[in-house]
Ligand SMILES: NC(=O)C1=CN([C@@H]2O[C@H](COP(=O)(O)OP(=O)(O)OC[C@H]3O[C@@H](n4cnc5c(N)ncnc54)[C@H](OP(=O)(O)O)[C@@H]3O)[C@@H](O)[C@H]2O)C=CC1
């Protein structure tokens with residue numbers, strides 16, 4: 001029987017676990033630190049637009065106590081910057097039973113991270129990697145509480161074998177996610193779906209940390225997205241269009257007043273908690289790919305650099321650091337002039 005081992009008890013991991021718990025899908029949430037200890041002791045306060053409830057979750061704080069089985073699917077729900085370490089920690093764990101998998105590296109893994117880097121990272125250790133693009137407004141900023149504002153379904157998910165292909169397992173995972181309440185589907189071209197999500201991540205996430213006149217913020221957002229589109233074009237990737245979804249999603253959105261505020265996406269949340277941020281794998285991924293494919297990316301480079309400088313290690317978790325859009329614009333123009 002299939003069981004989902006969800007590794008990382010943050011916004012995505014704990015909300016997936018909550019949906020699995022509520023809908024009878026076998027899972028175990030494997031986390032670290034005080035968050036998972038708190039979940040083991042008290043469960044979570046799960047806040048949805050319909051209301052908040054206390055929910056006990058199947059949780060594990062120590063993977064050495066765990067027996068992996070042939071039906072396990074590993075779902076890595078760490079931020080991209082933490083994925084390599086998580087893969088190394090899990091790949092060589094033994095798998096019980098007489099099936100084909102002897103170590104976890106032979107079990108399927110699912111990578112719902114934003115960006116394009118996660119699947120490449122996971123493939124170094126795992127032979128069956130399934131990418132996922134997940135659109136779910138989920139918030140983890142308080143110990144023991146997860147808010148998910150997607151309504152009526154918690155979120156939209158596309159799953160596919162990486163680098164491409166559609167198979168029974170991808171279809172089975174999508175079916176389980178549908179049973180868990182998501183609008184989910186499997187597709188043979190997961191890279192195109194992740195590329196489409198990356199455009200919106202580079203447009204919005206890091207810019208949540210900047211303030212200034214809204215027309216300049218909007219113009220900067222458009223420039224970030226244009227660079228991403230140019231880089232993806234140079235790579236020969238045509239991002240998936242919303243109309244390609246098999247489900248109609250026109251009814252779906254973020255419920256007003258649900259506790260998810262505009263401008264507080266996953267990067268903002270990491271910084272609000274004093275945790276490390278993912279910008280080097282979002283805007284930084286566009287910069288890296290731009291360097292590989294010969295596309296200038298001064299706007300993404302300037303924001304990656306500015307966030308890196310704003311969020312030096314060891315900073316306090318009190319208050320989210322803010323940059324000024326005008327300074328960011330000047331830095332991007334200078335980089336563009338230098339690039340010629
Ligand atoms: N939040 C959102 O609304 C959305 C997020 N995403 C994407 O999903 C991914 C996850 O984001 P999100 O859930 O917000 O991130 P969070 O920071 O909320 O959660 C990640 C969790 O993983 C834990 N973790 C890190 N390394 C390990 C490890 N080795 N073993 C066990 N646990 C570990 C972290 O612990 P610790 O707190 O100790 O660091 C943290 O609790 C990102 O790629 C993000 O871009 C996609 C769509 C929406």
Ligand SMILES: CC(C)(CO)C(=O)C(=O)O
Nearest residue numbers: 134135136137138265266
């Ligand atoms: C915009 C959002 C909430 C969509 O899922 C997201 O991906 C993030 O916060 O990084």
